[in-house]
Amino acid sequence: MEFDKKKIRQIAVLIVFTMVVYTAFTNYDKVFATIAFVLDLISPFVLGACIAFILNLPMRGIEKFLKKLTGRCGKGKAGKVLNKLIRPVSLILSICFVVMIVAIVIGVVTPQLIRTIEAIGANLMEQFPKIQAWVQSVFADNPDVEKYLGQVAINWESIFESVKNFVFNGATNLLSHTYSATLGIISAVTSFFIAVVFACYILMQKEKLSGQIQRVLKVTFSEKNVRRINEVASLSHKTFCSFITGQCLEACILGALFFVSMIIFRIPYALLISVLIAFTALIPIVGAFIGCFVGAFLILMINPLQAVFFVIMFLVIQQIEGNLIYPHVVGSSIGLPSIWVLMAVSIGGSLMGILGMLLFIPIVSILYSLFKTWVKNREAKAE
DSSP states (O other), rough: OOOOHHHHHHHHHHHHHHHHHHHHHHHHHHHHHHHHHHHHHHHHHEEEEEHHHHHHHHHHHHHHHHHHHHTOOOOHHHHHHHHHHHHHHHHHHHHHHHHHHHHHHHHHHHHHOOOHHHHHHHHHHHHHHHHHHHHHHHHTTTTHHHHHHHOOOHHHHHHHHHHHHHIIIIIHHHHTTTTHHHHHHHHHHHHHHHHHHHHHHHHHHHHHHHHHHHHHHHHHHHHHHHHHHHHHHHHHHHHHHHHHHHHHHHHHHHHHHHHHHHHHHHHHHHHHHHHHHHTTTSSTTTTTHHHHHHHHHHTTOOOOOHHHHHHHHHHHHHHHHHIIIIIIIIIIIHHHHHHHHHHHHHHHHHHHHHHHHHHHHHHHHHHHHHHHHHHHHOOOOOO
């Protein structure tokens, strides 16, 4: 039986592939070590690409606004100078916008958190004598227990001061005196700095990079495959952009609803709990319930009845948000049925934790759209 060159090439590729797979399985420890090394090496650049993607969302809007604004200056020298400045100015304003949001959240949460811990400590110190008196009355018939309880004295002020110092100062002092931890912090800061610089380079030259990628695709794949890759890339970009913007908008709306409701009903910690719920609501489905649990616990330390009312109010607002706000703000933008959203959150959370919950919804949405298109094409061909 004679073999042509194509068959011989296919057999050679199959033999090489088999040898590579066999070598990888027999030396799996070295393979995993190599993969970990490569991932650690490229992690700043992957992080930079993610930062660039997030910064590009506000940057596009700012850039469009500045282009309209500078369009009135005409096409003279002033217009050319302004057009060159649009991109760097848009990037700087986008970075300032993100930093400002993070600073506001930290500035709001940190002082409120300190005051909350102090208030809880003071409340427990007030309640402990009452609890001690109640326990003594219960064990009044047992003189030994009553005598022991009467001798119990706990310095709550000292305990809570120690806890607060550990939370806000102890961890920092421990890290500052640990050599390995210090090296880890320096490495993390360096990687983050490289990621930010890489993100700025991507955003400043995104059209040029896009053109270079298109050239590589055209010389590597056929025209049909290039068109298909561009369609998938466009769908992925649109889905991720819609999901991120929709999720952020939905979190802001939910936080505002809780803040207004808690102010109206005079529930304590309105600002802290509203910011906490808005922040945790970025995690799909389960995020807001985390904020509810923490908020209910904080309110319980002040007024148990208000804590119960807060939980009821949370369930009502969740129904409004789940049935009216989320489907219009997020659900319609990604075009994913609720059952697939639940599956994406479950699988993503099991594999990658909170990050997986955030990433798997748009990923499953992309796969769902591609699969739906494939089914429609197969049905059209069958007819």
